[in-house]
Amino acid sequence: MRQGITEEQSRLLASWLGEFSVVQDCSWPLQDTxxxxxxxPAGEGFIVKASTTSHHIRREIAAHSGGFEGLRGRVPALRHAxxxxGILxxxxxxxxxxxxxxxxxxxxxxxxAGALLARIHRPAGDSSTYATALTAKTRAWMDRAHGLLPEPQLDSFERELDALRPRVVQLVATHGDYQPRNWLQDNGQIKVIDFGRADLRPWVHDLVRLSHQRFVDRPDLADAFHAGLGKTVAPAETDLWRLENLNQAIGTVVWAHQMGDTVFEQTGRTMVKRVLSGF
Structure with a gap:
């Protein structure tokens, strides 16, 4: 068994699957999963995810426990967990x-992909604390960004946060990392994988990375996505949209620097510039 799989995890796998062989190691170099x-031997294929330290395992299990009604074959089906x-x-x-x-x-x-996301976004009630908590998390990222970003940018972040007015937020079951690296194409049909960052958040959370990456200079892709999704950011959601962008931009810089991922860190810096330029 692969290094990093514990004896307990190996025992569970044997009890669940019986005899099996590893077809491919799909682990990411910078991840702890x-x-x-x-x-x-019967020809059944499975994806095994295991970690003793990552919270992503619990998030993915929770996402599947909420159910993906009508989406079998478009998202992975959970068999064991x-x-x-720390294994599923x-x-x-x-x-x-x-x-x-x-x-x-x-x-x-x-x-x-937009149409699939609309079905993944199961309503999960309202929250009067989400925006306040996300503002606090953004400020925590800012505290760790000194020396990584120019002080004038951090000052602008502070002013942006001060100008926002948190309010009651409608939560849905979000994917958390919705972009082409987590989409599959199978004979013209799009599928979605990897719910390790899933959580209850506002729907606009799943729009941020696409807007800063694939939709830049490609309004046709953005239009197609929103046509499938069936909505765009409404005026009443502007402050929340702004807050999600601020959080993910500065969070990307700090997290990527911590992980030593210089390419992703630069992605975060570009996001910061775009957000502060009036995106």
Whole structure:
């Protein structure tokens, strides 16, 4: 078994799957989660995710426990899980990652992705504390960004936060990292994987990364996505949209620097500039 899989996790896998072989190690170098594509002698394929330290395992289990009614075959189906042991098993979902393929430039990909997200966004009630808590988290990122970003930018962040007026927020079940690296294309059909960053948030959270990456200079992709999703950011949501952008921009810089991911850190710096320029 792969290094990093504990004896308890190995025991659970054996009890759940019986005999199996590792087809591919899909783990990300900078992540603390083991991700394995495995297969049984009967030809069944599964994705195994295991970690003793990552909170993403619990998030993914929770996302699946909430249910994906009507989406079987479009999102992975959970087969086995233990939050205590930090391991889960989903059915293998066939397809090719959209990122880096011609499908990443095709508006139809984004129309389907938007339509899927609309179905993933299950209503989860209102929160009078979400925006206040996110503001506090953003300020915490700012405290850690001294020396990483110019002080004038941090001063601008402070003014932006002060100008926002938190209010009651409608929560939904968000994906948390909704972009082409987590979409599959299978004979023209788009599928969604990796719910390790899923949580209850406002729907606009899932729009931020796309808006700063794939939608830049590609209004056709943005239009297709919103057509599938069935909505755009409303005037009443402007402050919340602004807050989500501020949080994810500065959070990207600090987190990527901490992880030593210089490319992603630069992505965050670009996000910061775009947000403060009036995006």
């Amino acid at each position: 083991n991700v394995l594509h495995v297969a049984t 233990s939050a205590e042991a 098993v989903t059915e293998f979902l066939p397809g090719t990652l959209v990122e880096g393929t011609p499908a990443e430039e095709d508006p139809e990909t984004y129309r389907q």
